[in-house]
Every structure is written in C-alpha cells, then in structure tokens.
Amino acid sequence: MSKFVQSIRSSSRDMKQVRVLAGAAMLLALSVIIDTFTIRVSDALRIGFSFLPLALTGYLYGPVVGAVSGLAGDLIKYFLYSYGEPFFPGFTLNALLSGFLYGMILYQHRVTISRAICAKVCTAVIINLLLTPLWLSIMYGKAFWVYLSLRVGSNLIKLPIDTVMLLFLLKLMERIKVRAKAV
DSSP states (O other): OOHHHHHHHHHHHHTTSHHHHHHHHHHHHHHHHHHTTOEEOSSSOEEOOTHHHHHHHHHHHOHHHHHHHHHHHHHHHHHHHOTTOOOOHHHHHHHHHHHHHHHHHHTTSOOOHHHHHHHHHHHIIIIIIIIHHHHHHHHHOOOHHHHHHHHHHHHHHHHHHHHHHHHHHHHHHHHHHHHHHHO
C-alpha cells in the first residue's frame, strides 16, 4: 500500500476518535481567532497567520482531518467575517486543499527544514499563485495575470517568514509529542 493511501486511511480512522475531534476543534477555534488579526491590504491581498493552526492540524491529525478542518474553518470565517463579500466556493476549496496538503506533507513524518519548505511552497504555488488568482479573476472580471502579478511579490516576501514560523511551531510540537510519549 502506498504511503499516500496509508496516510489517508490512518487520518480517516483517527477522525472517529474524540481526542482527535477535540484537538482539531481547538485548533479550528484558534484559526478563527487568529484570522481576526488578518491585515486586508486590498481585495486581492491579505496578510495573516491563520495557516499555522491549519498546518498544525494536518501535522497532528493527517490530510483528512486537515481538509475537513480547512473546510469548516473557511465556512465559519465567512459567516463571522464576510464584510459583505459574496460567498465563493473556490476559496472554500482552497482551504480544504490547504489542510489536505499540509496533512499529506507533514503527517507521520519527522519535522525537517525541507518538509516545512515543501509544505509552504506547495501551498503557496497551488493555492496562492494558481487557484486564488483564478477565483479572483472569475469573481471580479480582471485578467488572471493581474491578480497573479499582485500575489507573486507578496508571496515571495511572506514565504521565508511563514516557513520559519511553521518550522518553529512544528519543532515545538515535535518536542511536546516526544515528551508526552516518554511520560
């Protein structure tokens, strides 16, 4: 059985455990709270750190729980903080895919610099540079390339910062997990 399928099965099984649901719910709540501190530069550009609890959910509980948490988080955030913007399911798909990607890359693996970089680069390229400009161009009628050009610079600046924060958080969680197993 491939590592991909095994990771999905393990995460699906874990989703039935109360401890996993409670942990994912707490991280989801944290993500919603952190999202209130997101800086809206424009309709196309936001700076925030609510990806950290979602990445942590993927790391701890896998791709299925990460995807469900991303989906639920996006819907909750929309209903709480929509600011009059129309609902667009593409952004919900982005959140679902982000949680899934973090889970696929980080779940049941040792935390390394290369894994943290891979997780951030994959989500940045697939979500931030491909899908988000596509959804924005569909919603607002401007060309895909306009939104892509706006996002490339901000993602190049944010990528190393986000990666360092992610690596620090994952290393911290790895230490906590190791200590919890020793006790």
